[in-house]
Amino acid sequence: MIRSGAMKYEDKPIWFNVYKAFPPKVNPTFTRKAPENQQVVNILYPEDLVRAKYYAVYGSKKSQEVVDLTEKETPTQCQRFVDKYFELKRSGRVSDEDLFRQAANYMRTQGFKLESEVEKKEQKELHNMAQEMFPS
Template identity: 35%
Template sequence: MAGSRLETIGSVFSRTRDLMRAGVLKEKPLWFDIYKAFPPLREPVFRRPRLRYGKAKAAIQDIFYHEDRIRAKFFSVYGSGHKAFDLLNPNFKSTCQRFVEKYMELQDLGEADEEKLFTETGKALLAEGVVLRRVREARNVGVRPQASPEGKQPPEDAQEPKMDAPSP
């Protein structure tokens, strides 16, 4: 037969004090005198949590910034890209971050339509030399060899086949 659980009544200090008074504990615990000399501001007692009915509301709300929607659309259209993040360079900006900054810059100039602003941002980055490839295009087009750092072109068989125009 189980007895009543009295650990929820009172604090650890008050229960230990009562056990020493009743003679159950012969020696004081090491912490007892320190706790008695420096008691906490609020006595730590057990409190049963209140039951909640229905769906509990989220205590922390999600935080969404305007830039987050731009980033989400960027990644859905262009993917994560082929360039890795350079974490050793503190001034490194990813392609997505450059896109967001350019988007916000163009938005401050007065453009209101989001679709048009998105395409204009892509064109502006292309003018700066940042090539963005859409996800569907990247899947359909294979990876082509690029020129080596010395400036040499890849072998002829690796380049795209050239189509000769019919001569009249």
């Protein structure tokens, strides 16, 4: 588009200079076939597994925490949980379940409200039972 004059050189896309400095080894074309038997490298880190379990247990749909993405210095509640988990893991040999429970208990003592999906469901059922027993 620049060569044809449809676009001015000053209006070039942001990636243009990168592409010019680091051209691909093989020119990208629509008809080129994807390589077969290419394995995808597993890039899961240990903290990813803890983070996944955290969200599976405590959920993220109705999280009370609002995350300010512009604030990079303040860790999220989940990141604090992960940090505490690995701090506890370094301190001794404990099962993953116990580490998870200990990290959750620590977070609760620090004022964070952690309530598993099961606990939320039980609380809702108790509330409904109380409503039925004592209608207002």
